Amino acid sequence: MATVDGALPDQLIQRSSLRLGERWRARELLVQLVRKELKVRYRNSSLGFLWSMLTPALMTVVFTVIFTLVVPVPVDAFPAFFLAGYLLWQFFQNSCQGAIHSVVGNADLVKKVYFPREVLPLSHVLAQLIHLLLAMLVISPYLIATRGLGVLVYLPATLLAVVLLAVFTSGVAMWLAGVNVVFRDLQELFVVMFLVWFYATPVLYPLALVKSRLGTDHLLVTFLQLNPMTWFVEVFRTPLYGAVQVASSSSDGPITSVPPTLPDLRGLAIAAAWALVVFVGGYIVFLRRARTFAKEV
Amino acid sequence: MTERRSFGQLAGLEIDPSRPAITMQGVSERFRLYHERPVGLKERLYRMRRASYTEFNALERVSFMVDHGESVAVIGHNGSGKSTLLKLLARILPPDEGRVATNGRVASLLELGAGFHGDLTGRENIYLNGAILGLARSQIDDRFDEIVDFSGIRPLLDTAVRTYSSGLYVRLGFAIAVTVDPDILLVDEVLAVGDAEFQAKSLARMRRFKQDGKTVVLVSHDLDAVTEMCERAILLDRGRVAFDGPVDEAVDRYRQRIARVAGIEVASAGDAIPVAVEDASLVTVGGDPVSEVAASGALALQVRFTAVERLEACNVSMSVADGSDRPIYEFHTRLQGVGVGPLEPGESAMVELRFAAPRRAGQYTVSVTVTDAGETPAWGAVPISSSLQVAPTAVGSDRVDLAASAAVLDGPARSIGDVADILHGGESGPQQGRREA
Numbered sequence: 001m002a003t004v005d006g007a008l009p010d011q012l013i014q015r016s017s018l019r020l021g022e023r024w025r026a027r028e029l030l031v032q033l034v035r036k037e038l039k040v041r042y043r044n045s046s047l048g049f050l051w052s053m054l055t056p057a058l059m060t061v062v063f064t065v066i067f068t069l070v071v072p073v074p075v076d077a078f079p080a081f082f083l084a085g086y087l088l089w090q091f092f093q094n095s096c097q098g099a100i101h102s103v104v105g106n107a108d109l110v111k112k113v114y115f116p117r118e119v120l121p122l123s124h125v126l127a128q129l130i131h132l133l134l135a136m137l138v139i140s141p142y143l144i145a146t147r148g149l150g151v152l153v154y155l156p157a158t159l160l161a162v163v164l165l166a167v168f169t170s171g172v173a174m175w176l177a178g179v180n181v182v183f184r185d186l187q188e189l190f191v192v193m194f195l196v197w198f199y200a201t202p203v204l205y206p207l208a209l210v211k212s213r214l215g216t217d218h219l220l221v222t223f224l225q226l227n228p229m230t231w232f233v234e235v236f237r238t239p240l241y242g243a244v245q246v247a248s249s250s251s252d253g254p255i256t257s258v259p260p261t262l263p264d265l266r267g268l269a270i271a272a273a274w275a276l277v278v279f280v281g282g283y284i285v286f287l288r289r290a291r292t293f294a295k296e297v
Numbered sequence: 298m299t300e301r302r303s304f305g306q307l308a309g310l311e312i313d314p315s316r317p318a319i320t321m322q323g324v325s326e327r328f329r330l331y332h333e334r335p336v337g338l339k340e341r342l343y344r345m346r347r348a349s350y351t352e353f354n355a356l357e358r359v360s361f362m363v364d365h366g367e368s369v370a371v372i373g374h375n376g377s378g379k380s381t382l383l384k385l386l387a388r389i390l391p392p393d394e395g396r397v398a399t400n401g402r403v404a405s406l407l408e409l410g411a412g413f414h415g416d417l418t419g420r421e422n423i424y425l426n427g428a429i430l431g432l433a434r435s436q437i438d439d440r441f442d443e444i445v446d447f448s449g450i451r452p453l454l455d456t457a458v459r460t461y462s463s464g465l466y467v468r469l470g471f472a473i474a475v476t477v478d479p480d481i482l483l484v485d486e487v488l489a490v491g492d493a494e495f496q497a498k499s500l501a502r503m504r505r506f507k508q509d510g511k512t513v514v515l516v517s518h519d520l521d522a523v524t525e526m527c528e529r530a531i532l533l534d535r536g537r538v539a540f541d542g543p544v545d546e547a548v549d550r551y552r553q554r555i556a557r558v559a560g561i562e563v564a565s566a567g568d569a570i571p572v573a574v575e576d577a578s579l580v581t582v583g584g585d586p587v588s589e590v591a592a593s594g595a596l597a598l599q600v601r602f603t604a605v606e607r608l609e610a611c612n613v614s615m616s617v618a619d620g621s622d623r624p625i626y627e628f629h630t631r632l633q634g635v636g637v638g639p640l641e642p643g644e645s646a647m648v649e650l651r652f653a654a655p656r657r658a659g660q661y662t663v664s665v666t667v668t669d670a671g672e673t674p675a676w677g678a679v680p681i682s683s684s685l686q687v688a689p690t691a692v693g694s695d696r697v698d699l700a701a702s703a704a705v706l707d708g709p710a711r712s713i714g715d716v717a718d719i720l721h722g723g724e725s726g727p728q729q730g731r732r733e734a
Contacts, residue, residue, distance in 0.1 A: 025431065032428035040416050112408040113429055114388045294389045295328060 026116040033123035037098070038130060052131045053138055056086055063204065073205055075244055076257040077146040083139055084241035085203035085233045088162075091132040092169050092229065093194050098124030099173035100180050100187050107297040117290040118283070121177040125170050132162065147241055150260030154239030157262055161236035164268075167275040168228060171282030178282075178289035181296050201229040206244035209255065228274040235271045238263040312365065312401040312480055318512040319363035319386060319481065324395035326356040326381050326536075355381040357536040358395070365401075365480075368513040370523040370544060372551050373533035374622060379516045382533070383407060383483050386514060401480025401512070404430065408485075409470025415459030419450050419469060422458050426473045440476045447498070448472040468495055475502055481512040500526075518621060520548050521684070552664060552682040570678050571606035575645070577665045577681040582651075589686040590654045596685075598652070602667050602678065603645040610638035610670040613648045614677075617685075620660040628652070636670050658689035 042048040060079050067073045067082075075081045099121035103110060106120055136158075143151045180186045200223070202210070207230060211221055224230050242259045312318075329350040356378045363369050371379045384390045385397050387405035412429040413422045423444055427437040437444075445451050448469040450461070458466065484503070503526060506513055517523050523530060523544060530547030532540040532554075540550050577600045581587050590596055600613055612631040618624050628650065630636060637646045655661060664682040668674035 025433075028433050029428040029431070031434075032425045036414055036417060036421075036425055039421065040414060043416050106412075108408070109412045109429065111384075111389065112405075112411045114403075114405065115429060115431065291391045294384065 037127035095128040100176040121173040157239035171278035174286035175282035178286035212246035231271040317362040322396040366510040368527040370527040370530040377533040378536040404477035404479035405483040409467040604640035608640040661685040
């Protein structure tokens with residue numbers, strides 16, 4: 001008995017278990033949509049899947065030239081430092097960019113077929129996750145060469161960070177996809193929003209450096225620490241690249257980049273809390289909105 | 298055989314026979330027609346007040362039940378709420394008021410090939426579309442050959458579907474959709490697509506569903522298909538259930554409504570109507586019954602009716618509607634100053650209305666009724682409708698027949714193409730060629 005609305009109380013349990021069963025079965029659709037994403041994206045380009053590697057590689061070259069030769073950022077092996085943050089950021093941004101159009105762009109489907117709508121944004125997140133894992137595989141020889149075998153030793157911690165970010169990204173992606181249906185300016189705001197967000201995330205610079213230069217109570221430091229992406233980048237970078245430490249004696253103290261190690265538990269806890277809250281919040285907003293998608297897209 | 302499930306069904310929960318297959322209780326669905334849809338930031342900042350819109354009820358307090366194994370048609374004019382009703386049953390839309398409950402696996406054929414991606418091959422799209430309809434990969438594996446054979450796409454299986462013809466596209470969509478094997482099948486006008494052979498194939502498939510004891514809800518304008526497929530029909534009129542009962546009666550009432558729209562006033566069912574239309578038949582000029590004519594061909598409609606009470610004078614009205622139920626022509630004998638009367642109770646009369654068939658090929662409905670002779674009739678008999686098929690013309694065709702013909706004014710003329718035989722077959726007259734020639 002698939003009750004849609006105004007269910008009697010005794011049907012509520014049945015209804016919620018129905019919804020759960022239905023969502024579990026939708027994994028098949030999710031898998032197919034992810035396959036579609038991966039296949040279609042590069043189908044008509046000659047370099048194909050290589051593009052998902054070439055983009056971060058080119059970005060690394062550009063930023064390395066600027067931030068080692070022109071305005072030096074004092075960290076060891078800048079390309080490794082940059083990649084260990086940028087890959088994560090790229091996953092986040094590309095997922096959100098795909099997801100924001102996912103409901104609006106599939107209007108025909110949404111109007112004509114019933115299926116759990118969240119598979120649309122989630123398929124973009126999962127497709128990007130595969131890109132991220134492949135990119136990590138490709139750069140791992142370079143990271144091991146520059147940062148030592150610790151990269152492999154602490155791999156489980158890196159993967160945990162990826163999982164946390166994927167959960168967080170799913171929440172943001174669902175929120176964006178759901179809200180964009182009634183508020184189409186969101187997709188225009190997106191570009192500016194994500195540009196600002198990128199520089200507000202310690203991808204190009206280490207958080208420790210900002211802290212030592214400005215002091216831990218500085219407004220900007222507080223702002224950086226309120227940015228959830230800061231914690232995901234820190235938690236991801238520590239086991240992959242290592243930590244950047246500034247000698248505490250003076251603000252201009254020597255900067256050292258220690259090899260890969262375990263991320264600190266506080267950072268991990270904050271990242272996990274953000275992931276959980278944003279996922280649940282984004283999901284609730286999306287589900288509320290999804291009821292009337294068929295009328296609005 | 299593996300268990301088949303779609304999204305509408307809870308794992309392990311099969312049909313509950315003690316409850317009807319479909320229940321709708323007091324369901325209303327409202328749509329907002331925004332005068333200018335406020336979807337952007339500018340509009341929102343501009344007017345902080347609520348956006349101006351008109352609310353209209355696509356469905357108003359609709360209630361009905363459908364038993365397991367019943368085939369129910371939903372008929373009505375465009376905009377009467379038929380598609381909204383199906384979307385509610387398919388759970389694409391939630392009801393604004395009331396309750397919708399379905400009992401069993403639901404599959405909806407609201408659009409064929411929804412979610413096909415042009416850059417993916419036929420094979421890839423079978424799996425993608427199957428997943429969208431709620432099929433597991435293993436279920437599609439089981440039925441893969443059946444889908445491919447039914448749609449006839451085998452030679453193009455590994456070609457991107459954007460290269461497919463539109464006919465092939467919907468055929469593939471249909472083949473996948475029927476694989477869902479539901480308890481309740483919702484169909485929205487999709488049988489109207491494709492060529493005659495495919496339509497026959499899909500109708501046969503629908504019949505099999507029926508024979509297997511599945512519940513079918515069919516939305517269609519094709520009243521013949523509706524009568525054949527369903528025992529029961531729900532007639533919707535501006536979002537309300539106007540009639541719910543045997544399909545023949547529903548179709549009759551629907552035709553009456555078409556006639557009424559065409560300008561013929563009909564007394565409400567409760568009033569005593571002093572005349573009964575017994576028979577209305579389309580005949581050739583020679584008087585032979587006919588249901589198919591050539592475009593612009595001469596036709597006559599013979600109407601026989603009997604007076605129930607004494608009639609001083611009455612008028613006979615005819616209206617013609619096209620395949621989409623749009624009225625295209627009406628005629629009243631009083632406009633020509635022709636009436637019938639006086640008639641004593643029990644006395645009958647026969648009137649012949651001569652007219653030319655429409656010029657455009659297609660399916661038409663000719664409705665006829667008898668009313669009093671007034672300009673706005675106080676009463677009218679229940680109309681009788683007959684369907685009329687107009688065959689396409691041999692030379693040239695499109696939305697209208699402009700009756701083109703060709704003459705060679707300068708240079709040698711000759712006959713070409715398959716009309717040549719006709720032209721040489723002793724028929725005199727201007728030389729004609731196919732428009733394509």
